[in-house]
Amino acid sequence: MSGAESVDGERSAADVDAGGAVDRSPVPDADVCVVGAGPAGALVADRLASDRDVVVLDAGPRFDPNNRLARQERAIRPSYDRPDVWGVGGARDAHENAGDRSYPLNHARVKGVGGSTLHWQGMVMRLHEDDFDSASERGVGADWPVDYADLRPYYAEAERELGVAGASDNPYAPPREEPHPMPPFEPSYSDSLFAEACESLGIDMHSVPNARNSEPYEGRSPCVGYGTCQPVCPSGAKYDATVHVERAEEKGATVIDRAPVERLEHDGDDRMTAAVYATPDGERHRQEAEAFVVAAGGVETPRLLLLSASDRYPDGLANGSGHVGEFFMDHLFAGAGGTLDEETRQNHVGFYTSACDQFYDEADEEQAPFKLEFFNYAGPSPVEMALAGDDWGDALVDRLRDGYGNHVAMGGLVEQLPDADSRVTLADDRTDDRGNPVPRIEWSVDDRALDTIERANEIQVAILEELGADVEWIAGPDATGPAYHHMGTTRMSDDPGAGVVDADCRTHDLTNCWIASSSVFPTSGAMNPTLTIAALALRVGDDVADWLGDDS
Amino acid sequence: MELTRRDAAAALAAIGATGGVALGVRRTADRRGGGPGGEQADPAWDGEGLPGDEAVRTAMTAVAEAVYPGAVSGVDAFVGAFLDGRLDGSPHCEGIRAAVAEVESAARSWYDAPVADLPPADRDELLRELGADTAEEDPDGTTAERVRYYVVNELLLALYSSPTGGELVGIENPQGHAGGAESYQRGPR
Numbered sequence: 001m002s003g004a005e006s007v008d009g010e011r012s013a014a015d016v017d018a019g020g021a022v023d024r025s026p027v028p029d030a031d032v033c034v035v036g037a038g039p040a041g042a043l044v045a046d047r048l049a050s051d052r053d054v055v056v057l058d059a060g061p062r063f064d065p066n067n068r069l070a071r072q073e074r075a076i077r078p079s080y081d082r083p084d085v086w087g088v089g090g091a092r093d094a095h096e097n098a099g100d101r102s103y104p105l106n107h108a109r110v111k112g113v114g115g116s117t118l119h120w121q122g123m124v125m126r127l128h129e130d131d132f133d134s135a136s137e138r139g140v141g142a143d144w145p146v147d148y149a150d151l152r153p154y155y156a157e158a159e160r161e162l163g164v165a166g167a168s169d170n171p172y173a174p175p176r177e178e179p180h181p182m183p184p185f186e187p188s189y190s191d192s193l194f195a196e197a198c199e200s201l202g203i204d205m206h207s208v209p210n211a212r213n214s215e216p217y218e219g220r221s222p223c224v225g226y227g228t229c230q231p232v233c234p235s236g237a238k239y240d241a242t243v244h245v246e247r248a249e250e251k252g253a254t255v256i257d258r259a260p261v262e263r264l265e266h267d268g269d270d271r272m273t274a275a276v277y278a279t280p281d282g283e284r285h286r287q288e289a290e291a292f293v294v295a296a297g298g299v300e301t302p303r304l305l306l307l308s309a310s311d312r313y314p315d316g317l318a319n320g321s322g323h324v325g326e327f328f329m330d331h332l333f334a335g336a337g338g339t340l341d342e343e344t345r346q347n348h349v350g351f352y353t354s355a356c357d358q359f360y361d362e363a364d365e366e367q368a369p370f371k372l373e374f375f376n377y378a379g380p381s382p383v384e385m386a387l388a389g390d391d392w393g394d395a396l397v398d399r400l401r402d403g404y405g406n407h408v409a410m411g412g413l414v415e416q417l418p419d420a421d422s423r424v425t426l427a428d429d430r431t432d433d434r435g436n437p438v439p440r441i442e443w444s445v446d447d448r449a450l451d452t453i454e455r456a457n458e459i460q461v462a463i464l465e466e467l468g469a470d471v472e473w474i475a476g477p478d479a480t481g482p483a484y485h486h487m488g489t490t491r492m493s494d495d496p497g498a499g500v501v502d503a504d505c506r507t508h509d510l511t512n513c514w515i516a517s518s519s520v521f522p523t524s525g526a527m528n529p530t531l532t533i534a535a536l537a538l539r540v541g542d543d544v545a546d547w548l549g550d551d552s
Numbered sequence: 553m554e555l556t557r558r559d560a561a562a563a564l565a566a567i568g569a570t571g572g573v574a575l576g577v578r579r580t581a582d583r584r585g586g587g588p589g590g591e592q593a594d595p596a597w598d599g600e601g602l603p604g605d606e607a608v609r610t611a612m613t614a615v616a617e618a619v620y621p622g623a624v625s626g627v628d629a630f631v632g633a634f635l636d637g638r639l640d641g642s643p644h645c646e647g648i649r650a651a652v653a654e655v656e657s658a659a660r661s662w663y664d665a666p667v668a669d670l671p672p673a674d675r676d677e678l679l680r681e682l683g684a685d686t687a688e689e690d691p692d693g694t695t696a697e698r699v700r701y702y703v704v705n706e707l708l709l710a711l712y713s714s715p716t717g718g719e720l721v722g723i724e725n726p727q728g729h730a731g732g733a734e735s736y737q738r739g740p741r
Contacts, residue, residue: 002567002637003644005691073567076709076728079689079701189739214733224730226566235730348725348736376736381727383712387705390685392619393676400712400721 004073027055033289038115040516040537041295042244047541049251059260060112068234091433099442108484117240119231124531131525139365142522145503158534163217166209172357197466211239229350264308295516298486318507327418330482334456335475337409368415368452379407416449450477490519555626559714560633566713566728614668618675651702
């Protein structure tokens with residue numbers, strides 16, 4: 001199959017081959033039902049599948065790996081928007097925005113086996129120690145009921161599971177007990193330009209951990225430099241959750257795609273009994289299990305709990321606290337860029353290789369934690385430019401030479417504080433393709449975060465000016481946007497009145513239901529969340545295994 | 553700057569065709585008569601119906617000579633090898649074929665000759681008269697938008713995702729090309 005438009009029919013293709021014989025019936029006598037085949041669900045399933053009967057339900061399709069080059073073509077061609085690359089959008093993925101800021105949800109997620117790791121950037125930092133104690137150490141936000149020390153061994157294991165290339169040259173990173181599984185990617189040429197400027201300003205640069213193979217790793221290719229990491233890695237060098245889905249299946253797990261869970265049911269003893277899911281043929285099925293793990297991300301997880309309201313839980317399942325859907329957070333982008341009067345060698349790869357965490361732990365009541373990134377993909381990609389002009393021939397080459405070659409840019413992520421009014425609820429009068437209320441997002445951002453974006457911009461501009469750049473753009477408080485990290489909507493707390501899940505990520509209200517997702521983060525820090533999601537998922541896997549052992 | 557079969561294989565690897573392993577194989581089959589719907593592939597296609605693979609190659613090469621910069625050579629072999637991978641019976645392949653038919657139809661109506669027989673300036677003018685210069689590509693759009701998608705941008709995508717095309721503008725590992733994870737570390741040459 002060739003051509004970007006050739007993947008259009010994928011949502012139905014899986015049923016057409018094999019004569020519509022895909023079996024999506026429930027698994028009898030399942031021990032564990034996992035809702036969502038993204039990284040959290042995949043890791044939990046893989047963790048448990050050797051010893052338990054595990055079934056994973058995902059709302060989206062199982063993507064054909066042979067279509068990845070066609071998806072890459074979509075990523076490059078101007079005819080396609082970002083959600084088109086992985087078939088996001090339409091009635092299935094409808095949603096509403098009602099907050100201070102519009103949230104581009106369908107740019108921020110992929111539905112299907114592998115989840116949003118299919119389109120992610122692949123940056124995998126650990127949260128800092130103070131991120132777990134924000135209220136105590138910084139005077140704002142909330143303390144997590146777990147500490148860095150609790151997650152530390154799981155972080156190390158998550159790095160091994162995902163395959164992380166990194167170094168121990170970051171003096172600001174939290175303590176670690178062993179090297180990363182793979183050596184880091186070498187710094188870029190533009191990193192060397194930034195290094196001189198940073199040295200003059202007394203600003204430290206260091207490597208960044210990438211969930212991307214710098215060498216062959218567990219049967220997967222090293223990075224071959226396609227340069228389209230976000231939204232698609234055709235080589236498989238960038239980790240995505242299909243790795244653990246396949247491992248779980250090899251151990252005996254059952255993965256059912258295109259099976260959106262519409263409702264979770266419980267009995268009179270506060271035990272979850274079944275996940276009710278739809279299939280493409282219009283049927284509804286009930287998947288029963290001893291234990292349930294909801295791993296549907298920061299928006300669909302609270303939505304599912306709210307859709308599962310019952311007489312006993314009239315405000316939504318597991319919502320005795322009233323906090324399901326509240327405290328929706330993302331990381332805020334801060335950036336600046338411009339041009340130099342020399343070549344900067346951008347857009348050879350789609351990831352960055354150097355960062356600065358020097359200012360992260362200055363965080364207090366007034367200033368949020370933030371990190372800085374030195375881009376290797378500043379400015380336009382020539383091939384994308386070539387497809388979007390009204391010229392060709394020699395005139396086009398002249399335009400490409402003029403537009404490409406001397407850009408530099410920095411990015412950064414800033415923490416936003418948890419706020420109950422920033423939230424996911426159900427839309428009053430809008431439903432999806434199956435008649436269920438769509439998620440309604442009210443996203444707001446606090447002044448501390450906006451002030452910190454300005455602080456990050458000041459440092460970025462100082463570095464760029466020291467570099468001799470003509471600064472041409474700044475993404476400040478008025479131009480910031482989300483980093484597509486959905487967090488906070490089923491927050492973790494020891495207090496059943498203050499949170500949805502406990503320190504083990506088990507719901508306070510239901511004895512056999514866990515949530516594995518960034519939705520449990522009480523605060524967000526400013527580090528990309530997926531390594532923490534993975535660490536928590538592995539920990540959930542252990543807790544479920546222990547519980548099943550005790551229960552039996 | 554010479555375009556090579558390596559460039560064609562790289563372009564195919566970038567944008568989702570079967571790639572280098574199939575180069576040459578399919579063309580042999582086509583020459584035996586493997587056009588669309590079992591029609592005979594006919595390089596002397598008369599402009600009626602849909603063109604066979606050889607006629608598509610001929611027309612696409614002629615368009616490439618108009619939309620590629622003068623600094624590149626080896627266009628014929630590059631486009632031919634690239635299309636060996638793209639003319640694979642997929643919906644995309646048929647989109648190329650249909651768009652080429654529209655270009656040829658316009659050439660024969662307005663210039664009384666197939667596009668390959670037009671002087672370079674007329675090929676350029678033909679594409680502009682079709683609106684392919686100002687159209688935004690769209691596989692399901694107007695004639696101009698489909699010609700932009702399946703003909704002009706198909707060729708530009710092939711060129712500028714290849715190493716030689718990238719080097720024309722200063723990037724030997726352009727986006728879409730699996731050129732390794734070393735070039736980003738190197739400074740300007």
